[in-house]
Amino acid sequence: DAGVIQSPRHEVTEMGQEVTLRCKPISGHNSLFWYRQTMMRGLELLIYFNNNVPIDDSGMPEDRFSAKMPNASFSTLKIQPSEPRDSAVYFCASSLEVSLETQYFGPGTRLLVL
Amino acid sequence: AQTVTQSQPEMSVQEAETVTLSCTYDTSESDYYLFWYKQPPSRQMILVIRQEAYKQQNATENRFSVNFQKAAKSFSLKISDSQLGDAAMYFCAYRRSDYQLIWGAGTKLIIKP
Numbered sequence: 001d002a003g004v005i006q007s008p009r010h011e012v013t014e015m016g017q018e019v020t021l022r023c024k025p026i027s028g029h030n031s032l033f034w035y036r037q038t039m040m041r042g043l044e045l046l047i048y049f050n051n052n053v054p055i056d057d058s059g060m061p062e063d064r065f066s067a068k069m070p071n072a073s074f075s076t077l078k079i080q081p082s083e084p085r086d087s088a089v090y091f092c093a094s095s096l097e098v099s100l101e102t103q104y105f106g107p108g109t110r111l112l113v114l
Numbered sequence: 115a116q117t118v119t120q121s122q123p124e125m126s127v128q129e130a131e132t133v134t135l136s137c138t139y140d141t142s143e144s145d146y147y148l149f150w151y152k153q154p155p156s157r158q159m160i161l162v163i164r165q166e167a168y169k170q171q172n173a174t175e176n177r178f179s180v181n182f183q184k185a186a187k188s189f190s191l192k193i194s195d196s197q198l199g200d201a202a203m204y205f206c207a208y209r210r211s212d213y214q215l216i217w218g219a220g221t222k223l224i225i226k227p
Contacts, residue, residue, distance in 0.1 A: 031213070037157075043205070043217045056214070089157055095213075102149070103215065105159035 002026070004106035006092050012112045018080040021109045024073055025094030033103060034067055034077050035091040043091075049075065082113045116141045118208050120218035127196045128226050134181075135191045135221050137206030147209040148182070148189045153220075154202040162204070165189065193223075201225045 005024040013019055025032050033048040047057040049069045057067070064083070069075040079086055089110050093103040117140045127133035139148070150162040165173045165182050172180050177197075181190045193200055206218040 042219055045214055048214070056212070091159060093159070102147075102161060102164060104161065105151075107156070107158045110157070 004092055004094050004104055006090075006106035006109050008109060009107060010110045010112075012114065013082055014114050015083055016081045017113075018078065019082045019086075019111060019113075021077040021079075021090050021092075021111070023075045023077070023092030023106060025075070025092070026104055027073070029094035029096055029104075030072070031095045031103075032069060032075050033093040033095075034075070035093065036088045037091060037108075038088045046077070079111075082111075084113045087111055087113050116143075116208055116210055116216045118206055118216050118218040120204075120206055120221050122221045123219070124222040124224065126224040126226055127193075129196055129198060131196055132192060132194045133196055133223065135193075135204050135206075135223065137189045137191070137218055139187050139189065139206075139208045139216075141187070141208065143211055146211070148180075149207040149209070149215070150178070150180070150189075150191045151205045151207060152200075152202045153205065154199075159205075163191065196225050198225050198227060 007022045031050050034046040035043050037043045046059045047067045048055055052069045065079055067077045089108045091108045092106045095103045119138045121136055146167045148165045152160045152162045163173050163175045163178050165180050172182050177194045179192045203220045203222050205220045208216045
């Protein structure tokens, strides 16, 4: 089975530009998580969805960040406008609703904002 | 609030030897899950092993096993017969009742050939 798919794998952009990160969870998984990883702050949960509904977005740093899950097989994380401090690796993870104990991670998107 | 502590920022081991990575956590919950994830230089997060708190038996996955001490809130990872491919950052994680994962700071494992 295909794992969690993220695109792009790498993104370099200039400050002020809009960035959209994409995620396709594992088929059949009903929960989806967006994480950010930096050297300074480690792994941070940004937001998670259950059955396409955002459950907890308290980790979203500020209004420049938004996430959507229009259907069970696709989610986006958007940063507008981007800033250099947003540079990080962004991970998407998914899990089965009935056994939420294990989250399976995608390969991550390495974002660099110049 | 739950916390996860990995007190070893870096560990090194000779190839084929055994190494143990430490993890302690703090919680008031009685039922929870604990995980070890591996992050190699490729940056992908890979599940290594998981442990249900209600199970007394320690989880094992091939060369990987845990020593779960619930009363002491300790969850160490033992890697036997270390291989070069085991070199990575290892993260201990605790799953809260609301399904969020609380992460340790990670331990960098170096394998010496």
